[in-house]
Structures are given as structure tokens and as C-alpha cells.
Amino acid sequence: MADEGRGTVNGVRAGIVATGSELLTGRITDRNGPWVAERLGELGVEVSHLVLVGDRGEDMAAALRFLAGDGIDLVVTTGGLGPTADDLTAEVVAAETDRPLELDEHMEKVVGDIISKFADRLRWDADALAAANRKQAMVPRGATPIRPAGTAPGLAVPPHPERGGPTILVLPGPPREVRAMWDEALASAPVQEVLARTSPWTETHLRLFGVPESEIAATLRDVGAGTDLTPLEITTCLRDFTLEVDLRHAPGSTAAATARDAVVAEIDRRHGRTIFSRTGQTIDELLFELLDGQVVATAESCTGGLLAGRLTAPAGASAHVAGGVVSYSNDAKADVLGVPRELIEEHGAVSPQVAEAMADGALARFGATIAVAITGVAGPGGGTEAKPVGYVCFCVRTADGRTLARDPVLPGERGDIRERSVVLAMHLLRRALTGEGEPAPA
Amino acid sequence: MADEGRGTVNGVRAGIVATGSELLTGRITDRNGPWVAERLGELGVEVSHLVLVGDRGEDMAAALRFLAGDGIDLVVTTGGLGPTADDLTAEVVAAETDRPLELDEHMEKVVGDIISKFADRLRWDADALAAANRKQAMVPRGATPIRPAGTAPGLAVPPHPERGGPTILVLPGPPREVRAMWDEALASAPVQEVLARTSPWTETHLRLFGVPESEIAATLRDVGAGTDLTPLEITTCLRDFTLEVDLRHAPGSTAAATARDAVVAEIDRRHGRTIFSRTGQTIDELLFELLDGQVVATAESCTGGLLAGRLTAPAGASAHVAGGVVSYSNDAKADVLGVPRELIEEHGAVSPQVAEAMADGALARFGATIAVAITGVAGPGGGTEAKPVGYVCFCVRTADGRTLARDPVLPGERGDIRERSVVLAMHLLRRALTGEGEPAPA
CATH class of the missing domain: 3.40.980.10 (MoaB/Mog-like domain)
Structure with missing residues (x-):
């Protein structure tokens, strides 16, 4: 902070x-x-x-x-x-x-x-x-x-x-x-x-995902070395694993507007790829808009339904959420989602291969246009050297075969890992819906 | 409060x-x-x-x-x-x-x-x-x-x-x-x-589900009319839809112990059936113990995965949680859970009949020993005179056919209704696991 x-x-x-x-x-x-x-x-x-x-x-x-x-x-x-x-x-x-x-x-x-x-x-x-x-x-x-x-x-x-x-x-x-x-x-x-002795601030709201707060702090320090930032109130805040950067100043101040423009330009230059909102819109609000016209399904292991719970939180979610499977056990992955048992035996339940098969299963079971799968080690037990606690595999796949996959090791404890996985999955969904990802092999 | x-x-x-x-x-x-x-x-x-x-x-x-x-x-x-x-x-x-x-x-x-x-x-x-x-x-x-x-x-x-x-x-x-x-x-x-200048309180923690705070307040007033409650600190607090009654007093006070016993006896007499914990244990902790040796599966509509998310929150949940289906759409209820389409057409997706079929589907799909199904109108839209916003159907069913069903109209807004449904479902699970419910028809 x-x-x-x-x-x-x-x-x-x-x-x-x-x-x-x-x-x-x-x-x-x-x-x-x-x-x-x-x-x-x-x-x-x-x-x-x-x-x-x-x-x-x-x-x-x-x-x-x-x-x-x-x-x-x-x-x-x-x-x-x-x-x-x-x-x-x-x-x-x-x-x-x-x-x-x-x-x-x-x-x-x-x-x-x-x-x-x-x-x-x-x-x-x-x-x-x-x-x-x-x-x-x-x-x-x-x-x-x-x-x-x-x-x-x-x-x-x-x-x-x-x-x-x-x-x-x-x-x-x-x-x-x-x-x-x-x-x-x-x-x-x-x-x-x-x-009467004050007036509403002029505000700019940037929302970034995937950049540490310390890097933004360094960027702000560097801008401050060349530009007077005192007429500006800058707040950076990590909420829901999202970095919120808010710039406020008294209306009508040219010095403040100059400072604000310098800050925004430098954040853009260094961290532009991680900015997902310039209006203060949350990832939930953004996804809700992007999912318009889509049918989304989820396949969750370590997050246990939290992603589906979050996608269905806004009123009107039924227009684009078909549903999801919480496949907590290996049997559930095989029986309910159709993940081949050999795949689980060969690569383990937490593996990019199984995440991909889970996404395919969700696409097929729910007749979805886009599916997201999460399987990981939320801990505290179950970690190995190769797949430690926090290792989580994600796969977003569209009905036409476009794929976006990640398998990071996420920091934190069980609850953190689960919550962070949900947010990361939402951002992968957003990226897939805005055209990122590998096309299907020809 | x-x-x-x-x-x-x-x-x-x-x-x-x-x-x-x-x-x-x-x-x-x-x-x-x-x-x-x-x-x-x-x-x-x-x-x-x-x-x-x-x-x-x-x-x-x-x-x-x-x-x-x-x-x-x-x-x-x-x-x-x-x-x-x-x-x-x-x-x-x-x-x-x-x-x-x-x-x-x-x-x-x-x-x-x-x-x-x-x-x-x-x-x-x-x-x-x-x-x-x-x-x-x-x-x-x-x-x-x-x-x-x-x-x-x-x-x-x-x-x-x-x-x-x-x-x-x-x-x-x-x-x-x-x-x-x-x-x-x-x-x-x-x-x-x-x-060193103080000493820990002697504490009694009662947890009640399904009784309004105003009734406990009336009970406390009535006890206070006959017994001096001043040596006792009594806090009642509604948290997570659960009424928490905590009695505290300085250790070693006979007057306080007498007051405490009088309060507990009268709450017991009037509201005993709604007390589920006398140790401050949460419904989550209690269920975790009761589910030992069981295999539980969920089928959720309006709660969208929040129940499964909550059951899988504690470390070690994989020992008894098989998984669940979020069947947000009617197609998902039919295709993934095997709810007969005629049943949905005849009674509506939000009906005790569909809740029962969802529980049966979850039992079968996940090879579970106990399943819980939730389907309801979380709102803000979608309510009718017969099935207003807040109308939620619950069914808990065991593999041997014992059934516990409810279909209340829950107060509050969308978020409240979803959260409250999760807590109510957990209490129905608890009751089924402690032997309540209709046996299977002979």
C-alpha cells in the first residue's frame, strides 16, 4: 500500500x-x-x-x-x-x-x-x-x-x-x-x-492485473523525480489481487493535470499490458459485458465452485452462464467430465493435460462456447517438489478450439490460492474473449 | 444487537x-x-x-x-x-x-x-x-x-x-x-x-440457527426480570445468518455462574431445538466432522457453486467431497444431472420435484452417499406470485433414500438469498447426517 x-x-x-x-x-x-x-x-x-x-x-x-x-x-x-x-x-x-x-x-x-x-x-x-x-x-x-x-x-x-x-x-x-x-x-x-469550502475531485482510475505493487511504486518514484506530483493524490491499493491506482486532484489545476498525464503515460509505457480498466470497472463487470452472447461453463477442482459462484453473482448471469462441474475427486473428473483415466494416471490430476481435458469436458457437457478449467494444489497438504502447494493449471478453451493455458505456482495459503485462482481464471477468460490465445491446430 | x-x-x-x-x-x-x-x-x-x-x-x-x-x-x-x-x-x-x-x-x-x-x-x-x-x-x-x-x-x-x-x-x-x-x-x-492485571473470562458460547434475534432478546429480558444479570456480559450477534449468544463473566464469581445457568436454562427451554453448538463451533466445523466417512455431492442452481466452494474450503475436504454440478441452465439440469425435461416443464425449474431429481442426479453422477440440491429464485428478476424472489427449494437425500426437503421464501436481496441458501443447506445436511429426515418409502 x-x-x-x-x-x-x-x-x-x-x-x-x-x-x-x-x-x-x-x-x-x-x-x-x-x-x-x-x-x-x-x-x-x-x-x-x-x-x-x-x-x-x-x-x-x-x-x-x-x-x-x-x-x-x-x-x-x-x-x-x-x-x-x-x-x-x-x-x-x-x-x-x-x-x-x-x-x-x-x-x-x-x-x-x-x-x-x-x-x-x-x-x-x-x-x-x-x-x-x-x-x-x-x-x-x-x-x-x-x-x-x-x-x-x-x-x-x-x-x-x-x-x-x-x-x-x-x-x-x-x-x-x-x-x-x-x-x-x-x-x-x-x-x-x-x-461549500471544497469541490469534488477530478479522478482517474487504473486497474492492473499481474504487476506487483512494488513495481508501480518504483514507477511513481521515477516519475516524481522529474515531475512535481504534490498537487496530485495518488493511491495504490491491492484489492482482490488487483492493483488499483487512483489519481485525484482538485478540479481546474493545470499543474495537477500535467502531473496526472505524466503518471498515466509512464504507467502505460511500462505496465500497459497489465492495465485492464481505465474507468475503475472491476473484472467482474468487464467479464459480464464480454460474455454477452457467449455460453460459458466451468470445470473446477481446487477452487471447488468459487469461480462458478462468482460468475453467477451478478443479476442476469443466467443469460450467459450454463453451469459448471466441481470435480473434486478423480472419479468425478473421469465420470462427470469425461477426462480419460489414463491421462490422470500418466500426468496426475493436477497437470496442464488434465486441465485441458476438463475444459473440453465442460464445453461438451454444457454445450458451451467457452469453458475454463482449474486444477491445482491448494494445500496445505498434497504438494510435491515438482508440483508444490500453489501449483495451479488453468485452461480456457473456446468451442472453435482456441486455447489459453497457464500453470503458475501461486503464493499464499489455501484460501489465498483458491481466491487468487478464481481471479486469474477470470482474467484468462477476459483475454480469451478479447482474442488472445493459441488458435486450434489446423 | x-x-x-x-x-x-x-x-x-x-x-x-x-x-x-x-x-x-x-x-x-x-x-x-x-x-x-x-x-x-x-x-x-x-x-x-x-x-x-x-x-x-x-x-x-x-x-x-x-x-x-x-x-x-x-x-x-x-x-x-x-x-x-x-x-x-x-x-x-x-x-x-x-x-x-x-x-x-x-x-x-x-x-x-x-x-x-x-x-x-x-x-x-x-x-x-x-x-x-x-x-x-x-x-x-x-x-x-x-x-x-x-x-x-x-x-x-x-x-x-x-x-x-x-x-x-x-x-x-x-x-x-x-x-x-x-x-x-x-x-x-x-x-x-x-x-497480568486481568484474567481471561469464563465463557459460554451458544450457536442457534432459525430463531430471530428479537425472540432471544425477549427471553433475556424475561430472565433478567427474575435474576440479576449484571455480573454477566451477554452478547447476541447475528453473523452468517447464525445467532451467536455469548455469555462472559469474570472467573470465580458465583453470582455470575448462577446468572449464566439461568440464561442457558431458559434459552434451552424455549429455543433448544435451534441450538446446534454449545462450544462456539461453526456449522462448517461441525459438518466437516459429521461428513467423516461420507461422500457428499452438490447440485446447485441459484447458489451457483457457493455451497461446493464452502464445503471445499477446509483443508482435507477431499476426503469427503466428491464434487458437484452447477446446473444454472435448464439444459444443464437435464443433460448433466439427468433431471427429466418433463419434470422441469410440468413443475418449473424451481420446484421441490426438480430439487429432488437434482439430488438424485448428484448422488448417481458422483457415486455419493449423500447429496444436497438447491434451486431457487435469487432475483432480482424472475419472481412470480406463486414463486416470488427468495423462493428456494432444497433437497438433501442419502444413498439409501432418506430425504429432508424444504421450500421456504428467504428474505433479502440476491446476494443475501444466495448466502442464506448456502447456510440453510449446510444445516439441512447436518440434520440429515444426525438422523433427521423421512425414510425412503418401503
């Missing part, structure tokens, strides 16, 4: 506070913080801290004070807006900004209408209902309530009237509600006032 | 700082913080804050100062230990604890040996190599280095020599390395000194 030439191009810095004791047990992963961070990034806001705290008032207050003391302009909180006693966010934010909580009668009615619909299902009694209703309609003086997507309104709270400090956007905990309320939250007057 | 009766039973509080600018772009989800939090919880350490910061020295220092000021006893940091200039953690921690960085010659050799193995592959030059080597072997005075699992050693740094403050455990960023180094990190003298 590198983050080179990072400069504060825009002035607005944000912090995120996700509340919920369950986030600190490690059982539940916070889904709001990263989502909010990505949205803020698109708006040109730099997120400097993401803090997870439990449902304790003093911990939450400490986090808010920490961010205020760190010169943050905008704090987004999620969670702690429910009707129960341990939902403390509104109260804590009100206290920290010296804004007394006041009943917002309009919100009381809005919340009341929503809660009454749930009341029967939740078997709440009338008293509990009225109390929950009133608690959720309390708004710090001067703050703007945000219409609830569930039962809890959000709050856009301006800075402390005398001391200043950050604007605080208070959102509920359920990820669905955060997403549903986001646009209205951004449109609120206190948040608009902060966002 | 409930977190009832939480009390600070032990005295030790921890904070976690995960570093990496990529964590604040929202692109990458931090996998270390929750894992470390869960491990610390098991040791009886209460985690009060989890802070994500970018690779900027001042932000990292601000986070450390915030936690020190908040009375934290132990800080665990992850990330920022690599060889490049933006890897700053060791430097920042050294400065915050006033402990000058010194070259540890033994670590220099250890790191050197490791790096030299990678060097060829990474095509680093000798100068870069030596610099990286030296940077990673710098240890704050008085700190204990922790043997690297990748190339970066960890550091167990005692509190500031005069000011005191937290002990800081510094770990690298790659999740695999954090996990590999954990035991040795805990065994280091500075960390042992903190842990």
Missing part, C-alpha cells in the same frame, strides 16, 4: 465516529465508516480519522473532543440514535456543542407515524411507544433534523456557537438507513456550509 | 489504532481491528476505542495521545511497519514514548535473511534492500522486537519511562502476519505485564 504525493489539495477535513459496543467485540464489522469515507472522498473531503466507540457517553464525548481538537471541519457519526437508554448520540452531541435538546414537534409527528406502523409487530406498549417517540424527536437547538429512513431522524448540528469546532452530522446505525438518508443529509444547511 | 449487563469486570482497557490511508478511502475494510478486538475480549481486556488513521505521522501521534489521555492501558497498532518512507509507526511510537530508535543487530540479520529470499522475485536492488533491512530492524530503546511473519518485526513497547501511559504493541498491516505473530506478541514481557 502506498500513498504518494498526498497533499491537502482541498481544505476540508473530516472525521467519522461509528458507535456501537458490538463493533468493539470484533463480531460485527462496521459497514458505515468505510462507506461514508468513500462518499466524502468523492466530494473532495479528506477523512483523517475513523473512530469506533462503544455505547458509552464518555467514550463518545472523548472521541468528539479528540476530533474537534485535531482541527476537523466535519464529523459524521453513525449509530446510537435508537429509542433505548443506551442510545446516547444526540444527547452527547448536544452537550458537546452546548445546544440544549428541544422537542421538535414536527419530527415528533413524523416519528410517531412511522413507529405506530411498527408498534404491533414489536409488541410495544403505549407508554414505551410515546417515550421512544419523544426521545427520537429531540433536536439540539439550531440543528436541522433529517427525515428518518427507519425510525430515527438524523441531525445536522452546526459548530459550537462560541467555541466553533466541527459541524456534526449525526446519522443512525443501520447501514441501509445511512445510505437512504445521505443525500438529504448533504443537502442540509449546516453540511452545505462546510461543503 | 444487544449488549446487556455490560460491566467493567476486569480493570484493563485497550485501544486499537489501525493505520493505512487506504482504510480511510473506504476501499479497503480494516480486517485487523475487529480480529484484535475479539482476541483481547477473550483475554478479559475491554476495548474502548478502535481508531483508523492514515499514513501521516501527526494523525497517528494524535490518535496515540488521545488514547493515552483517555486512561488506556494497552494500545495495539497495526500497519505502517513496511520498508517505505510512508511506513511511520515505529518512528511515531518511539517519539511518543521518548525511546530513541536503535538498530537491533539480531533483528537486522533475521530481516536480512527473510528479505534476501524475496529479493530476486521482487527485483529489488542491493541498496534498496539494505536500507529496507535496516529500517525494519530499528527498535525503540527498551522495547521487545517480535519475530516477523512477513518481513516486518513487531514491537512491544513499554510505557513512557517517566510519564507512564499505555504499553504499545506494534504489529504489521497484513492480516495474515498479525494472526501469525499474535501468540508471540502476547508472550512478550511488556504485554505480559499488562495482561
Whole structure:
């Protein structure tokens, strides 16, 4: 992971506070913080801290004070807006900004209408209902309530009237509600006032497969030696075995545009063959488009169905996925895919020859136009000197006999090898679909 | 999510700082913080804050100062230990604890040996190599280095020599390395000194499938009305469609043991049938044991191979997994699994009848002793009034004809429906393997 030439191009810095004791047990992963961070990034806001705290008032207050003391302009909180006693966010934010909580009668009615619909299902009694209703309609003086997507309104709270400090956007905990309320939250007057001081970034997204991060780092260092990259924020990130290179800069900066063009030109020159997307499109999205009009089938051994599972993940996959065979045992390879037993005996179940026969079997069994086969040693056992753990044979073959085969030794442990094999197979499919590969022998 | 009766039973509080600018772009989800939090919880350490910061020295220092000021006893940091200039953690921690960085010659050799193995592959030059080597072997005075699992050693740094403050455990960023180094990190003298002030919780782990969280919450409320639950920490958490109920208390407390027994007895009485584990064992681990001596095959439509992928995830799965067919198209169901075309025409591809025929096909094709079939409408399109999105037919059948079938309408969106179907299928397999199901007709 590198983050080179990072400069504060825009002035607005944000912090995120996700509340919920369950986030600190490690059982539940916070889904709001990263989502909010990505949205803020698109708006040109730099997120400097993401803090997870439990449902304790003093911990939450400490986090808010920490961010205020760190010169943050905008704090987004999620969670702690429910009707129960341990939902403390509104109260804590009100206290920290010296804004007394006041009943917002309009919100009381809005919340009341929503809660009454749930009341029967939740078997709440009338008293509990009225109390929950009133608690959720309390708004710090001067703050703007945000219409609830569930039962809890959000709050856009301006800075402390005398001391200043950050604007605080208070959102509920359920990820669905955060997403549903986001646009209205951004449109609120206190948040608009902060966002007016920044502008969305201009972004370039390169996606590369098959180049180590260290080589891109070297390329960036070399470009940086001749060109000033400070007006540019460059992030390189390895996700799903894909190298993501994102270039961002403030709009309208000529220096930034020059720097960006220099970086893209040099990556192109050195690593152009490994770039598969210039729009940020994932390999899954790209394959989905390329498979239009095709019928694809899979034959998987060590990946055990994960490739088929991934190809069928997008809605509409049935238009081009016929199916696949998971031939985990040798019998399955022979009986279900028709791989000759002699071939397995002669070359071993993990061999380019068997991968090829598996692809042929998948083509034939499913009447496919293109098939991909994977057989390998995922480990931890089963490796030999000639075929160590991580040795995986791939074969992509089209109905007209074009073939693309590879047999690398992949690094990592069992899970890594399986996941990496799936991604590599998807890239081989992509290459075959864009015309690479050996033609059938005449 | 409930977190009832939480009390600070032990005295030790921890904070976690995960570093990496990529964590604040929202692109990458931090996998270390929750894992470390869960491990610390098991040791009886209460985690009060989890802070994500970018690779900027001042932000990292601000986070450390915030936690020190908040009375934290132990800080665990992850990330920022690599060889490049933006890897700053060791430097920042050294400065915050006033402990000058010194070259540890033994670590220099250890790191050197490791790096030299990678060097060829990474095509680093000798100068870069030596610099990286030296940077990673710098240890704050008085700190204990922790043997690297990748190339970066960890550091167990005692509190500031005069000011005191937290002990800081510094770990690298790659999740695999954090996990590999954990035991040795805990065994280091500075960390042992903190842990000596606490003791591991006494824990009870119940795992339930097929009961809504709201019912468990109601049961807990009812028990709490008659028994004092305050000495007990009860966490309920829905993960992987499984309800996890964890009861923790300080060892040796009679009041806590009484409370725990009351809770377990009442959950047993009301929801006993849905408890599948009393040890925290996952359905994956349980199935792996139950499948010993069996030969299992899968036939999947809407789940597209995800069930087979999951059954083959553990090392050693080849002992009992023969394979499976992903029959995404109707042709595949007929041609590869031998489902009669008339059956598909008469009842539809998503029907209990077709699920049964798919299971029979899988049994026959793979010579299996038990097979599981899944066919359903994962959506978003393809739903009808009679068979809406979420309608999924399951059939588990053994070679001797015992059958367990279900056809629920599952909630959620496409991805949820697929994942939930996989988990439900695993539970049906478990039930069939423990003797449930209709016997074959005489």
C-alpha cells in the first residue's frame, strides 16, 4: 500500500465516529465508516480519522473532543440514535456543542407515524411507544433534523456557537438507513456550509492485473523525480489481487493535470499490458459485458465452485452462464467430465493435460462456447517438489478450439490460492474473449 | 444487537489504532481491528476505542495521545511497519514514548535473511534492500522486537519511562502476519505485564440457527426480570445468518455462574431445538466432522457453486467431497444431472420435484452417499406470485433414500438469498447426517 504525493489539495477535513459496543467485540464489522469515507472522498473531503466507540457517553464525548481538537471541519457519526437508554448520540452531541435538546414537534409527528406502523409487530406498549417517540424527536437547538429512513431522524448540528469546532452530522446505525438518508443529509444547511469550502475531485482510475505493487511504486518514484506530483493524490491499493491506482486532484489545476498525464503515460509505457480498466470497472463487470452472447461453463477442482459462484453473482448471469462441474475427486473428473483415466494416471490430476481435458469436458457437457478449467494444489497438504502447494493449471478453451493455458505456482495459503485462482481464471477468460490465445491446430 | 449487563469486570482497557490511508478511502475494510478486538475480549481486556488513521505521522501521534489521555492501558497498532518512507509507526511510537530508535543487530540479520529470499522475485536492488533491512530492524530503546511473519518485526513497547501511559504493541498491516505473530506478541514481557492485571473470562458460547434475534432478546429480558444479570456480559450477534449468544463473566464469581445457568436454562427451554453448538463451533466445523466417512455431492442452481466452494474450503475436504454440478441452465439440469425435461416443464425449474431429481442426479453422477440440491429464485428478476424472489427449494437425500426437503421464501436481496441458501443447506445436511429426515418409502 502506498500513498504518494498526498497533499491537502482541498481544505476540508473530516472525521467519522461509528458507535456501537458490538463493533468493539470484533463480531460485527462496521459497514458505515468505510462507506461514508468513500462518499466524502468523492466530494473532495479528506477523512483523517475513523473512530469506533462503544455505547458509552464518555467514550463518545472523548472521541468528539479528540476530533474537534485535531482541527476537523466535519464529523459524521453513525449509530446510537435508537429509542433505548443506551442510545446516547444526540444527547452527547448536544452537550458537546452546548445546544440544549428541544422537542421538535414536527419530527415528533413524523416519528410517531412511522413507529405506530411498527408498534404491533414489536409488541410495544403505549407508554414505551410515546417515550421512544419523544426521545427520537429531540433536536439540539439550531440543528436541522433529517427525515428518518427507519425510525430515527438524523441531525445536522452546526459548530459550537462560541467555541466553533466541527459541524456534526449525526446519522443512525443501520447501514441501509445511512445510505437512504445521505443525500438529504448533504443537502442540509449546516453540511452545505462546510461543503461549500471544497469541490469534488477530478479522478482517474487504473486497474492492473499481474504487476506487483512494488513495481508501480518504483514507477511513481521515477516519475516524481522529474515531475512535481504534490498537487496530485495518488493511491495504490491491492484489492482482490488487483492493483488499483487512483489519481485525484482538485478540479481546474493545470499543474495537477500535467502531473496526472505524466503518471498515466509512464504507467502505460511500462505496465500497459497489465492495465485492464481505465474507468475503475472491476473484472467482474468487464467479464459480464464480454460474455454477452457467449455460453460459458466451468470445470473446477481446487477452487471447488468459487469461480462458478462468482460468475453467477451478478443479476442476469443466467443469460450467459450454463453451469459448471466441481470435480473434486478423480472419479468425478473421469465420470462427470469425461477426462480419460489414463491421462490422470500418466500426468496426475493436477497437470496442464488434465486441465485441458476438463475444459473440453465442460464445453461438451454444457454445450458451451467457452469453458475454463482449474486444477491445482491448494494445500496445505498434497504438494510435491515438482508440483508444490500453489501449483495451479488453468485452461480456457473456446468451442472453435482456441486455447489459453497457464500453470503458475501461486503464493499464499489455501484460501489465498483458491481466491487468487478464481481471479486469474477470470482474467484468462477476459483475454480469451478479447482474442488472445493459441488458435486450434489446423 | 444487544449488549446487556455490560460491566467493567476486569480493570484493563485497550485501544486499537489501525493505520493505512487506504482504510480511510473506504476501499479497503480494516480486517485487523475487529480480529484484535475479539482476541483481547477473550483475554478479559475491554476495548474502548478502535481508531483508523492514515499514513501521516501527526494523525497517528494524535490518535496515540488521545488514547493515552483517555486512561488506556494497552494500545495495539497495526500497519505502517513496511520498508517505505510512508511506513511511520515505529518512528511515531518511539517519539511518543521518548525511546530513541536503535538498530537491533539480531533483528537486522533475521530481516536480512527473510528479505534476501524475496529479493530476486521482487527485483529489488542491493541498496534498496539494505536500507529496507535496516529500517525494519530499528527498535525503540527498551522495547521487545517480535519475530516477523512477513518481513516486518513487531514491537512491544513499554510505557513512557517517566510519564507512564499505555504499553504499545506494534504489529504489521497484513492480516495474515498479525494472526501469525499474535501468540508471540502476547508472550512478550511488556504485554505480559499488562495482561497480568486481568484474567481471561469464563465463557459460554451458544450457536442457534432459525430463531430471530428479537425472540432471544425477549427471553433475556424475561430472565433478567427474575435474576440479576449484571455480573454477566451477554452478547447476541447475528453473523452468517447464525445467532451467536455469548455469555462472559469474570472467573470465580458465583453470582455470575448462577446468572449464566439461568440464561442457558431458559434459552434451552424455549429455543433448544435451534441450538446446534454449545462450544462456539461453526456449522462448517461441525459438518466437516459429521461428513467423516461420507461422500457428499452438490447440485446447485441459484447458489451457483457457493455451497461446493464452502464445503471445499477446509483443508482435507477431499476426503469427503466428491464434487458437484452447477446446473444454472435448464439444459444443464437435464443433460448433466439427468433431471427429466418433463419434470422441469410440468413443475418449473424451481420446484421441490426438480430439487429432488437434482439430488438424485448428484448422488448417481458422483457415486455419493449423500447429496444436497438447491434451486431457487435469487432475483432480482424472475419472481412470480406463486414463486416470488427468495423462493428456494432444497433437497438433501442419502444413498439409501432418506430425504429432508424444504421450500421456504428467504428474505433479502440476491446476494443475501444466495448466502442464506448456502447456510440453510449446510444445516439441512447436518440434520440429515444426525438422523433427521423421512425414510425412503418401503
